[in-house]
Amino acid sequence: MSPATLSFIVRRLAQVIPVVFAIATMNFVLVHLAPGDAADILAGMAGHATPEFVAQLRREFGLDLPLYQQFFIYMGKLLRFDLGFSYIQQTPVLNLILDRLPATVILMVSAIILAMTLGIVAGVTAAMRYGSWVDAVISVGALIVYATPVFWLGLMLIVLFAIKLGILPSGGMIEIGSGKSGLAYVLDVVWHLILPASSLALFYVAVYARLMRSSMLEIYTFDFIMTARAKGLPERTVAWSHAARNALLPVVTLAGVQLGHLLGGSILVETVFGWPGLGRLVFDALLQRDLNLLLGILFISSVVVVFANLLVDLLYGFLDPRIVHK
Amino acid sequence: MNKILDFWRRFRQNRAAVGGAAVLLIVLLVAAFGPWLYPTDPFDMVGRPISAPFGKFPLGTDISGRDILAGLIHGARVSLLIGIVASLCATVIGVTLGALAGYYGGLIDDLLMRSTEFFLTIPSFVLAVVIVAIFSPTVVTVTTAIAVVSWPSVARLARAEFIAQRDREYVQACRAMGMADWQIVLLQILPNALPPVIVVGSLMVATAILTESGLSFLGLGDPNVVSWGYMIGVARTVLRLAWWMAAIPGVTILITVLAINLVGEGLNDALNPRLKQR
Numbered sequence: 001m002s003p004a005t006l007s008f009i010v011r012r013l014a015q016v017i018p019v020v021f022a023i024a025t026m027n028f029v030l031v032h033l034a035p036g037d038a039a040d041i042l043a044g045m046a047g048h049a050t051p052e053f054v055a056q057l058r059r060e061f062g063l064d065l066p067l068y069q070q071f072f073i074y075m076g077k078l079l080r081f082d083l084g085f086s087y088i089q090q091t092p093v094l095n096l097i098l099d100r101l102p103a104t105v106i107l108m109v110s111a112i113i114l115a116m117t118l119g120i121v122a123g124v125t126a127a128m129r130y131g132s133w134v135d136a137v138i139s140v141g142a143l144i145v146y147a148t149p150v151f152w153l154g155l156m157l158i159v160l161f162a163i164k165l166g167i168l169p170s171g172g173m174i175e176i177g178s179g180k181s182g183l184a185y186v187l188d189v190v191w192h193l194i195l196p197a198s199s200l201a202l203f204y205v206a207v208y209a210r211l212m213r214s215s216m217l218e219i220y221t222f223d224f225i226m227t228a229r230a231k232g233l234p235e236r237t238v239a240w241s242h243a244a245r246n247a248l249l250p251v252v253t254l255a256g257v258q259l260g261h262l263l264g265g266s267i268l269v270e271t272v273f274g275w276p277g278l279g280r281l282v283f284d285a286l287l288q289r290d291l292n293l294l295l296g297i298l299f300i301s302s303v304v305v306v307f308a309n310l311l312v313d314l315l316y317g318f319l320d321p322r323i324v325h326k
Numbered sequence: 327m328n329k330i331l332d333f334w335r336r337f338r339q340n341r342a343a344v345g346g347a348a349v350l351l352i353v354l355l356v357a358a359f360g361p362w363l364y365p366t367d368p369f370d371m372v373g374r375p376i377s378a379p380f381g382k383f384p385l386g387t388d389i390s391g392r393d394i395l396a397g398l399i400h401g402a403r404v405s406l407l408i409g410i411v412a413s414l415c416a417t418v419i420g421v422t423l424g425a426l427a428g429y430y431g432g433l434i435d436d437l438l439m440r441s442t443e444f445f446l447t448i449p450s451f452v453l454a455v456v457i458v459a460i461f462s463p464t465v466v467t468v469t470t471a472i473a474v475v476s477w478p479s480v481a482r483l484a485r486a487e488f489i490a491q492r493d494r495e496y497v498q499a500c501r502a503m504g505m506a507d508w509q510i511v512l513l514q515i516l517p518n519a520l521p522p523v524i525v526v527g528s529l530m531v532a533t534a535i536l537t538e539s540g541l542s543f544l545g546l547g548d549p550n551v552v553s554w555g556y557m558i559g560v561a562r563t564v565l566r567l568a569w570w571m572a573a574i575p576g577v578t579i580l581i582t583v584l585a586i587n588l589v590g591e592g593l594n595d596a597l598n599p600r601l602k603q604r
Contacts, residue, residue: 022444034460147532147584149539152558152576159569257446264451268540272562282452286459286544298456302448309447 012313016306023302027295028074032067034291083296088288093296096281101300103173104277106189108266110197112255115204120244120251122205123212127247128239130217139213142206150265154199154272161195168195171274196273200265204258208251215247256312260305336596343592349585357406360399368396368552376568385574388557389564394571398578401554405582408469408553409535415473416534417527420480425511425519427481428488439485442478450475454537458546465548468541472534483526487519521597529590532583539579554579 058064065073077084083093126138162170174180174188219225220243228238263278270279278297285293338344366372371391372383379386385394427438457471491497492515500510539555541547547556554575561571 018440019444019447022441023448030456030460143587144580144584147580147587149536149543149555149558149576149579149583151540151543152572152579155558155562155565155572156569156576159565159573163566163569260447260449261451263449264540267451267455268543271544282455283544286455286546289459291460294456294459298449298452301452305449306447 009314012310016310019306020303023299023306024075024078027299028071030298031074031291031295078299083299084292086290086293086296088290089293093293094300096293097278097296097300100276100278100281101304102277103275104263104266104270104279107193107196107200107270107275107277108259108262110193111200111204111262111266114197114201115208116251116255118201118205119208120212120248122209123251124216124239124244124247126209126213127216127220127243128235135213138209142209145202145206146210148203150199150203151268151272153202154196154269157195157199158272170195171272173276196269196275199272200262200269203265204255204262207254207258211251211254212244212247215250216243219243219247252312252316256309256316259308259312260302263301263305333596337592340592340595342588343595346585346588346592349581350589353402353582353585354406356399357402360402364396364399366393366396368392368400370396376564376571378568379570379574386568386570388560388571394557394574397552397557398554398575400552401557401575401578402582404465404548404551404553405535405538405579408465408472408538409531409586412469412472412476412534412538413527413530415469416476416530417480417523419473420477420482421484421516421519421523423477424481424484424486425488425516428485429492429507429511429515431489435485438481442481442485445475445478446482451537451540454541455544455546458541463541463546463548465551468538468546468548471541472537475537476530476534480523480526480530484519484523487522488515491515491518525590525594525597528593529587532586532590535579535583535586 055064063070081094083097085091086093086096089096122138122142126135129135158170161168169175169192171192173192174185175192178188180188216239225238225243228242229235233242266277267279267282269275270277271283274280278301282294282297284290285297337347369392372393373387373391375387375389375391377383377387377391379394383393383395385398388394388397423438423442427435427442454471454475457474458467461467488511497510497514500514505514538547538553539558542553542555543559545556545559547553557575558572561568561575565572
């Protein structure tokens with residue numbers, strides 16, 4: 001690793017700190033914008049609460065302190081990874097989230113891989129057959145998918161593949177009570193992953209296909225493509241080895257930028273398929289009005305996206321060695 | 327008048343956009359006049375629950391025996407209203423911040439662009455969910471939440487436009503004449519920066535409608551009004567029994583969003599002729 005790359009990594013890591021601080025500040029502001037505080041909620045749960053009892057709770061939680069002191073206490077807690085307590089589920093918020101995070105990550109990563117593969121193939125194919133009926137079908141298909149609500153797509157896939165055809169499971173992550181382990185367990189998860197991952201991926205297939213197509217068409221005008229063709233290389237080689245490699249960069253950039261958006265889609269898809277990730281946790285928290293948990297999810301998911309973005313930035317240099325970190 | 331004719335001539339060349347505009351016009355008319363032409367209350371239990379479409383009720387009834395067509399018609403109002411107002415607010419916020427950042431540069435630019443990037447990075451749908459959940463779901467909070475998560479893309483675009491314009495000769499001439507900054511920004515640069523902003527703003531309506539439908543699907547819609555996403559959420563419980571109940575509002579959302587996207591692309595062709603290469 002060159003010194004330039006190393007210093008780039010260090011600087012990029014340093015940039016993350018103010019962002020995480022900003023996320024924490026936003027969370028603090030949101031907590032205090034909410035009507036009623038933790039003491040009100042707990043008192044409400046206890047049924048009949050005297051004003052003295054509520055005041056006592058406020059003192060216990062430090063809610064009677066000046067706002068700036070509460071802010072410092074809040075930040076101190078976050079530094080110790082203390083996201084508060086979910087009084088409804090009687091568990092620390094962080095534990096609830098960490099339990100569910102892996103399932104969401106599995107879903108998101110599968111969706112990205114699926115979307116990238118299909119989107120790139122579709123985009124390159126459309127560009128190779130520019131103006132033909134293949135191009136038209138891909139472009140119109142992308143337009144339609146682009147306008148489809150992700151949760152509705154999930155429901156319709158359930159109707160088709162689980163209810164009508166009966167070939168795929170309609171929800172969950174594993175077959176309940178099957179007691180599978182090892183490879184059988186992994187295959188079972190993959191089996192359950194097909195529909196949710198496809199629902200989540202399809203929108204991005206459209207996005208990447210459109211971007212890849214226009215990116216390819218732009219590259220096709222460059223001289224080095226003409227050279228490759230003049231050398232008598234087969235069109236397939238020109239498209240995939242010469243044009244597509246160069247057209248790929250904008251797609252990777254966009255995929256990185258859209259991680260936050262993908263997480264939003266994941267929440268909806270998980271709700272539809274009963275996938276046991278953060279999305280289901282959001283849905284449960286909404287039903288039970290568990291604001292502490294909701295804010296914790298917002299905080300953790302934001303931090304995860306920020307770090308994933310960092311990772312994409314670092315990978316970028318490996319993908320395109322021409323990029324020099326200044 | 328000449329300008330409008332010229333615009334229409336260029337817009338017309340994109341056939342898909344004209345088709346999209348026609349569909350959008352129908353949806354707008356339904357939203358405006360539908361409730362008078364089809365006065366059934368979408369919350370009234372008018373018949374047997376889960377009756378199939380094309381029977382006594384044109385599109386059937388839902389699990390509580392409410393007329394689905396009435397729901398679609400009233401839902402059009404809510405979806406379009408929230409989509410358009412949220413996009414307008416987001417555009418105004420985005421243009422204001424983008425103009426300040428682009429015109430003044432320096433520290434203001436740094437500060438505003440860091441916050442724009444911040445809002446672009448964090449999971450916006452989760453933020454919208456939290457905002458609506460904290461303030462209880464009403465049309466106003468849903469609209470506000472969508473506007474809060476939508477402005478950054480406009481801000482970025484507006485900033486780029488203002489940077490491109492701020493040192494042009496006509497701007498320098500205005501400065502030499504002693505024109506105030508706000509006059510230059512509002513009356514001179516803004517009209518030139520507006521075409522791409524209009525395109526992004528119109529496409530944003532489509533995204534806003536999708537976001538609204540997602541929120542109300544999760545149960546974060548205003549309980550006093552019917553919306554398309556809410557109808558899908560209700561139908562979800564009887565998917566095995568009556569798949570069409572979820573399919574109908576979904577197709578409605580799809581067609582509306584598609585129409586808006588097509589119009590947006592047509593606007594792009596008509597307003598930014600330089601950008602249209604292929």
